[in-house]
Amino acid sequence: MKLVATRNKGAKDILPADIHKWRTVEQVAADIAECYGFKEIRIPTFEKTELFVRSVGETTDVVQKEMFTVTGTESSFTLRPEGTAGVIRALLQNGLMNEAAPQKLFYFVNCFRHENVQKGRLWEFHQFGAEMAGSHSPAADAEVICFAGDILKGLGLQNISLHINSIGCPKCREEYYKVLREFLSPNREKLCGTCQSRFEKNPMRILDCKSDICKGIAEGAPLITDYLCDECREHFKRLCGILDEMGVEYVIDPKIVRGLDYYTKTVFEFISDDIGAQGTICGGGRYDGLIEEIGGAPTPALGFAMGLERVIMAMESQGVEFMPEPGCDIYIASMGENAQGQAMKLIRELREAGHRAQGDVMGRELRGQLKYADKIGAAYSAVIGDSELESGKVTLKNMKSGEKTELPLLPLADFVDKFTDISMADMFDED
């Protein structure tokens, strides 16, 4: 039987027509990262399963239901469901914490989660993320939040609201878990299976369950913010104070608990109303216990991750401008074998001078070549045939306006020089 190759519904092809959108986001995020002094790190796509179980947390949806895991003879490996665990593993394994503190890293990663495919929710998706390790100070929280916010602003997004909360530390949670269990216990049997298993170990996770029944039961539950210890309360108050001084707008949202277990103290989300139910574009927070949990010296840290599919969806829905699609500055058509060789030489010289130049590799007739030049949106075209070779002149045509300019063809270097001192950008501006 003949194979008809199809892609899985949980993954997406990113086609050439959309690449400029991704490049826009990548460029803006990397530029702003540089302003903030974050350096890029690239890590492997998979890690030992244990790393994610320990860091993301045993009672999270990600670990309980969503991981793509390959079990080998010696070890079990998992395609990363998020970037933080791997980045922190790399930070420790490579001794980066011995360098200046804080360590500030950013990354672009593809992530894998086996969850219900819907708008804004895929099996393979992409994140831009950043992590800062080494600082306890609320100033670090403010800086990381502003970094994420500046990227969204830099991309031209509007109406994105910043929600912040503090989910305290293990000390605050002792008391909070008790009252939360008391609140939930009359309905314990009605909770979904996963949440029943979370009831003892991590009842706060129930507040992040996606099931409508669990959401209903959790309605009106006591809030962690009422149970913060002095240190956590003070930390949150100072963070709010700094954000106020910086003029950053935010909403305190005591309902944010985040989907990953490693968070402590500050958590935050950037939410858009323009992309449907999965409106959280970026999520992050502090994770002061994680580094120690995976074998490092106790080190406070925090970070965020932005879902790039959701960022691009929001940009599209708001009609934000992307950087232009890559184009063609000049197409050199040729007629006859002699001219073809000269055209290819000329095209190469133009490329060396930094121009986006193309010519015929299909063996097309002249008409077909010019039709192709039009299709690919070439800004200029020129035709080289025997008569041009003889006269040493070539006519450059502005494909949009039809305006023609005669230029010397030989020596070729002069021709190239002619181009390089008339910048293409200037030429575009004229029409």
Ligand code: ATP
């Ligand atoms: P959600 O509540 O939407 O499931 P989450 O809390 O699981 O999000 P994080 O683990 O914080 O998300 O990931 C950070 C960001 O990555 C999210 O805010 C979102 O933009 C994006 N993201 C997470 N899961 C997916 C997915 N399955 N498909 C596409 N983007 C995703």
Ligand code: MG
């Ligand atoms: Mg999720």
